Amino acid sequence: MKVIGHQKTISHIFDLIRNERLPHALLFTGPEGIGKKRVALHLVQRLFCKNPEGPCEICSDCRRVAALQHPDLFWVEPEKDLIKIETVRVLKNALALKPFEAPVKAAVLVDAHSLNPAASNALLKTLEEPPPGTLLILTTFAPHRFLKTILSRCQKVYFSPLSTEETRAVLELTEEGKDLSPELILQSEGSPGRALNLSPEAWEKVRKTILPALQTQPKDLLQLFSAAEEIAQDESLHKPVLQLLMKEWREKLVKKPSSSDLKKFDAIGQALRALDHYANPLLTFETLFLNLCL
Ligand SMILES: [Zn+2]
Helix, strand or coil, X not given: CCCCCCHHHHHHHHHHHHCCCCCCEEEEECCCCCCHHHHHHHHHHHHHCCCCCCCCCCCHHHHHHHCCCCCCEEEECCECCEECHHHHHHHHHHHHCCCCCCCCEEEEECCHHHECHHHHHHHHHHHHCCCXXXXXXXXXXXXXXCCHHHHHCCEEEECCCCCHHHHHHHHHCCCCCXXXXXXXXXXXXXXXXXXXXXXXXXXXXXXXXXXXXXXXXXXXXXXXXHHHHHHHHCHHHHHHHHHHHHHHHHHHHHHCCCHHHHHHHHHHHHHHHHHHCCCCXXXXXXXXXXXXXX
């Protein structure tokens, strides 16, 4: 499994392994879609691979980890944005057993901020008293959503966005990503995952409707509200639209800082956080567009 970028992060973790200082729980935190899962698998391969210089990528252990089919690897992803207590219970029982083949058992909880409160508490016990020979990796792009008690028991590993070159290199390995326009790649801000999610539709909405409606004098409220309605109805547009707007205002601020643009930038950030907390999308977008008119 080729990992592009994140070389400093990986060598830091590998140093921990070499010095036998790898903690039993790691929290991989950083923007969506930049390769946290890939690095988690690379780390598990490093632990499971029989090749001392590993991961070799070709042995049976490395290949089964990459295919998520190794009996000592537990891979948990949210279902409908939720990791339930039942899943955590199954995981706890599995981790209590000795490893089948590998030196340790590893569990990766993807988007672990999706643990509901009951599941968080169930996981907390495992984090407090981990069975010997276990490694838990939690990945997240929303660390603010965790219980503090969970955060305090994990060693945090911070991931930065990739460079544009690295983003392009990752995308070229994928079927959907190899023909993406340079403009969309630039818009993804170092996240290949985001580049794949950056729908051309969101791009159109922002460029052709929202920004022009904000530029007319007086502002075209009717057009903005109808855009808010259309965006609210299509969940796949929510985040991409906000991320594009955020980028737009970040650029404005870099060119010419002003308190009015700073307030608008904050308002976009607030809308993103509100949607993260399941706010009503229509109200969120209407409020945001009104704030952008001020
Ligand atoms: Zn190997």
